[in-house]
Amino acid sequence: MRKLVKILFISCLALSLSQIAFAAAGDWTFSGTNWLRTRVVSKDLQGPTKTDKTVTDAGFSVDRGYVRYAYQFTDTIKGQWTADFYSDKTSNYVNGAGIKLKESYVDLPFYLPESKLTVGLQKNYVGLIYDYDYRIIEKEFIDKNGIDASADNGIILNGYFPMGYGSYEAGIYNGEGYKKELSPDINTEPAFVADVRVIPVPGITVGGSYKSELQGTVTPIGNTAYNKNHLAVGMLRTAYGPFDMWAEYIGQNVDTYSTTTNTYTNVKKSGYSIMPSYQITPEWTVLARYDSWDPNKDKANDKVATTIIGVNYALTKGVLLQLNYQQDKPEDSTVATTTQYLGQIAWSFARVFAQ
Amino acid sequence: MKKIIKTICLLGLVGLLAGNLTAGQKLTLSGSTTVLPIAQKGAEDFMKANPSVDVSVRGGGSGVGIQAIVDGTVDIGDSSRAAKAKEIATARGKGVTMFANIIAKDGICVIVNKANNINSINLDTLKKIYSGEILKWSDAGGSGGSLVVVSRDSSSGTFEVFNEKVLKGSKVREDALMLASNQAVLTTVASTPGAIGYVGLGYVTDEIKALVVNGITANKETVISGKYPISRPLYMYTNGDPKGLAKQFIDYIMSPEGQKMVEDQGFVAVK
Numbered sequence: 046m047r048k049l050v051k052i053l054f055i056s057c058l059a060l061s062l063s064q065i066a067f068a069a070a071g072d073w074t075f076s077g078t079n080w081l082r083t084r085v086v087s088k089d090l091q092g093p094t095k096t097d098k099t100v101t102d103a104g105f106s107v108d109r110g111y112v113r114y115a116y117q118f119t120d121t122i123k124g125q126w127t128a129d130f131y132s133d134k135t136s137n138y139v140n141g142a143g144i145k146l147k148e149s150y151v152d153l154p155f156y157l158p159e160s161k162l163t164v165g166l167q168k169n170y171v172g173l174i175y176d177y178d179y180r181i182i183e184k185e186f187i188d189k190n191g192i193d194a195s196a197d198n199g200i201i202l203n204g205y206f207p208m209g210y211g212s213y214e215a216g217i218y219n220g221e222g223y224k225k226e227l228s229p230d231i232n233t234e235p236a237f238v239a240d241v242r243v244i245p246v247p248g249i250t251v252g253g254s255y256k257s258e259l260q261g262t263v264t265p266i267g268n269t270a271y272n273k274n275h276l277a278v279g280m281l282r283t284a285y286g287p288f289d290m291w292a293e294y295i296g297q298n299v300d301t302y303s304t305t306t307n308t309y310t311n312v313k314k315s316g317y318s319i320m321p322s323y324q325i326t327p328e329w330t331v332l333a334r335y336d337s338w339d340p341n342k343d344k345a346n347d348k349v350a351t352t353i354i355g356v357n358y359a360l361t362k363g364v365l366l367q368l369n370y371q372q373d374k375p376e377d378s379t380v381a382t383t384t385q386y387l388g389q390i391a392w393s394f395a396r397v398f399a400q
Numbered sequence: 401m402k403k404i405i406k407t408i409c410l411l412g413l414v415g416l417l418a419g420n421l422t423a424g425q426k427l428t429l430s431g432s433t434t435v436l437p438i439a440q441k442g443a444e445d446f447m448k449a450n451p452s453v454d455v456s457v458r459g460g461g462s463g464v465g466i467q468a469i470v471d472g473t474v475d476i477g478d479s480s481r482a483a484k485a486k487e488i489a490t491a492r493g494k495g496v497t498m499f500a501n502i503i504a505k506d507g508i509c510v511i512v513n514k515a516n517n518i519n520s521i522n523l524d525t526l527k528k529i530y531s532g533e534i535l536k537w538s539d540a541g542g543s544g545g546s547l548v549v550v551s552r553d554s555s556s557g558t559f560e561v562f563n564e565k566v567l568k569g570s571k572v573r574e575d576a577l578m579l580a581s582n583q584a585v586l587t588t589v590a591s592t593p594g595a596i597g598y599v600g601l602g603y604v605t606d607e608i609k610a611l612v613v614n615g616i617t618a619n620k621e622t623v624i625s626g627k628y629p630i631s632r633p634l635y636m637y638t639n640g641d642p643k644g645l646a647k648q649f650i651d652y653i654m655s656p657e658g659q660k661m662v663e664d665q666g667f668v669a670v671k
Contacts, residue, residue, distance in 0.1 A: 119569045159485040209488025209498070248495030284495040327473070 074115040076395035082106050082182070082387065089382040098384070107132055111147065121154035121161070147196055147223060160204025163216075166223055169197050170214035170240040171254045172278035173293050173318075181334055181353055182369045182387045186318035189351075190338050192297060193256070193276060194222020199235070211243040211252070220258040220274070234259045236274070250282040273300045287324040293317065313342040330357040348376040365391045427645045430458040431465015431478030434557025435634050437665045438504060439478055442653050445661060449652075453645065462557075469637045470496055475646040477637040480506065480557045481564075497640045503653045505668040507601040507623035508561050508630040511586070511608040513593050518542030520612035523629060526566050529596060532573030537594060549576040550588050550597035558582065562598055565630045582666065598630075602666025623668045634667065 086102035110130040117123050127148035132141060150165030168175040174195050177185035187193050201216035220236030236258035244250045256276040275298045283290050297314040316338035324330045336351040355369035371385040427446075429439050436459050443455035460468075465477035470491045483491075483498045491498045510526060512518060518541055528534040529547060537544045551572050552559040563569075572578070579585050585597040590607040601618055604610050610618060614629050622628035642650050652658045659669035 121569070205485035205489050207485060209483075209485055209490075209492045212486075212489055242489075242493075244489060244492040247492045247497045250493045282493060284493065286495065289494070 072117045072397055074117075074395060074397050075113070076115075076393070077110065077112045078391065078393035079110040080108055080179075080182075080389055080391050082108050082389045084388075085386045087384050089384065113148070122152060124151045125149075145223065155202060155204070157202075157204055158207070160202065163201045163203060164199075166196060166198050167201060169193060169195055169218070169222070170201060170203070170216075170238055171256050171276060172295065173280055173291055176291070179391065180322060180330070180357060181320065181332055181355055182367055182389050183334070183351070183353060183371060186293065186316070186336050186338075187278070187295065189336070190316065190340075192295060192314070192316075194224060196223040197221070197236075198223070199238075201238070206243075209244065211241065211250070213242070214238070214240040218256075220256075242280075248284045250280070252280045254278040254280075273298070275299075288321070289324075290319065290321040292319045312340075315339050315342055328359045330359075331355070332357065346377045350374050350376070363393050367391060424452040424454055425645055427453060427455045427476070427649055428458075428474040429456070429465075429476040429478055429636070429649075430460050430468050430474050431637075432462040432480040432557055432634070433459045434462075434480040434506060434560070435465075435478035435503075435636070438634070438653065438662055438667065439476075439636075441661055441665060442649065442658060445658075446649055446652055450648075455649070462560075466498070466637060469498060469639055470494060472496065472639065475638070476642075476649065479635045479637055480560060480632065482633075482635065483637065499638045499640050499642070501636045501638060501642060501650050501654075502633045502670055503636050503650065504634045504659075504662045505623050505670055506557070506561060506632050506634055507618050507628055507668055508558060508565075508598050509601055509604050509618045510596065510598050510611045510613055510630070511589050511604065512542065512596050512611060513544065513589055514607070514609050515593050516542050516544045516609065518611065519609075520615065522614050523566055526613070527568065527570060530562075530567060530572055530576070531570040532575075544594035546594055548592050548595040549573055550585050550592075550595055551576045551578050552582075552585065552598070553578045553580055556580075558598070558600060561630060561632050565632075600666045601668055602663065620668050624670060631668075633670075 083105045084102060085100060087098045087100045089098050108131065111127055112130070113125065113127045115123060115125040125148055127146075129145045129147035130142050131145065132143070146166060148166055148168075150163050150167040153162045153164060155162045171193050172185075172187050174185050174187045174193065177188075177195075183189060185195070188195050197218040197220065199216055199218035201214055201218075203212070203214040203216075205212050215238065217235040217237055220234070236256055238254065238256045240252065240254040242250055242252035254277070256274075258274045277296045278293055280291070280293045282292070294317045295315060299312050299314065300309040301312055316336065318334065318336045320332070320334040322330055322332040332353075332355045334351070334353040337348060338351075339348045341347055351371065351373050353369055353371045355367060357368075358366040360366055367387075367389045369385070369387040369389075371387065373383045373385075375382065427443075429443070436457070439457045443457045447453055447455055462479040462481050465474070465479050466483050466487050467477075468474040469477035470487065482500065488498050510521060516537065518537070521540070525534065525540050529540055530549060530551065534540050535547060537547055540547070549572070552562070554563075554572075577588060579588060582599040582603040585599050586603055586605065586608060589595040589597040601620075601623060604618075616622050616628045618628050618630075623631040636650055636653070638646050638650070641647075653662070654671060656671070659671050662669050
């Protein structure tokens with residue numbers, strides 16, 4: 046069955062290539078986004094010996110920066126390339142910054158109306174991860190908890206239903222995401238993904254995603270993070286005037302491998318995230334988010350609840366000042382609660398150059 | 401000291417309220433540069449008839465106008481194309497209903513120098529001429545030796561129609577004259593033997609010869625019916641049925657007076 050699906054998508058690629066139109070005048074776009082951040086992080090140490098809050102991190106940083114180049118070959122063919130410059134703590138500020146390729150894909154025309162085939166390193170069409178616009182400083186729920194990567198290599202058919210009644214995506218990815226240094230290609234099996242959004246009435250969007258990957262042949266032998274990974278996400282968005290609320294529920298079923306016992310352990314994970322916002326004026330927006338994440342449903346006392354409140358102020362188009370208060374509270378009372386006060390200026394630009 | 405602060409605050413509040421009470425009503429439009437002349441002249445006429453109303457009109461292109469309706473930053477989004485499924489879906493997701501008000505039609509006439517003996521052309525030949533596959537009039541059924549291809553610049557709405565309906569993604573030949581206005585195209589074609597160009601229906605004069613395209617003559621009837629192949633509707637998008645000032649403005653554009661103004665601007669009236 047999986048072979049059939051693979052053949053189907055490779056056939057889609059061949060069909061898509063046969064649709065390529067004649068070359069046309071090409072516009073190109075240069076754009077970028079930077080996040081200049083300041084933070085104070087404290088831990089509420091509630092262990093047997095410490096009771097006071099301890100500041101564990103404070104300072105300024107430019108954690109991320111995207112630089113993007115897009116070229117419109119014809120009306121229906123576009124290439125896009127994004128470099129992700131990162132200088133966060135996990136990179137240990139090696140040489141000031143690191144660089145990852147975040148996007149490198151080409152959109153090709155496809156036979157269905159309002160559809161295209163996207164080939165290459167691209168967004169991961171799972172849950173709200175590809176909708177997320179960083180209106181809150183923290184990463185999107187799936188990304189934050191390491192449930193799935195925000196980008197991956199693959200071939201995805203994507204399009205819109207007639208009359209704006211929603212959208213769909215389906216295709217195959219490698220399944221390991223774009224952060225190769227953290228999660229190299231561990232097997233030969235692709236991940237299959239399907240995502241659908243339906244907008245029955247303006248202001249109400251319901252949808253769901255499903256992603257599935259099996260182990261296949263492991264290279265090298267023993268480098269096995271999981272035997273299977275099934276991820277299901279349900280989403281809801283309600284928007285009315287200045288009010289906008291996003292919500293998603295996630296269920297994940299993973300078989301993890303132990304090299305010491307040479308056995309697989311099944312782990313079921315689940316969680317949800319709700320993010321309402323209210324635009325008071327064109328400049329001011331107040332936001333909140335509540336996440337609940339259970340990394341092992343069979344294990345007690347391991348949930349983490351995240352509460353975020355924030356305010357955004359648009360200084361001008363493309364320059365956003367963000368202030369967030371964030372608390373990550375573990376269910377286990379012996380584990381420290383983390384509190385963060387975050388400030389950020391997110392600035393972005395885009396310039397279209399017509400040929 | 402406290403009294404002074406209180407007084408300042410009260411005065412500030414009164415000032416703010418007074419400002420709000422005396423401020424007139426405001427209507428904002430942005431979008432297509434093709435629709436811009438209609439929007440600008442319509443705004444002038446509307447403000448004359450309604451002196452308390454301030455109508456602000458900006459260009460930016462059809463995509464900008466549609467996005468502005470999606471974002472709720474304008475009352476009317478001007479567009480020379482229908483909103484795409486992606487744009488409608490984005491709007492619906494945000495609780496916005498894209499409502500298309502067709503206020504005019506735009507027909508593009510293919511014109512040649514009066515000395516040319518050609519009277520009609522088909523879209524395929526036209527595409528070959530503009531993409532550089534045909535270089536001589538003798539290969540296109542006309543007279544006048546070498547072809548002089550005249551086009552509008554790629555930022556114009558007229559070029560958008562021509563690109564969509566004729567070129568269909570092909571690139572305009574590199575030696576084409578890319579001119580900034582309908583009038584410039586008209587003047588160049590009228591004075592250059594061997595020239596071919598295209599202008600809005602309202603700009604056609606007896607200085608040049610307008611060609612029959614695919615057997616259809618460009619006129620008000622064939623453009624409105626959509627029979628003429630190089631034509632399109634022009635839109636003023638609103639969030640849902642137009643209401644309040646936006647409705648009054650669109651009602652004016654659709655009135656006999658407004659539709660006459662549409663024709664005066666070189667477009668085809670729809671009523």
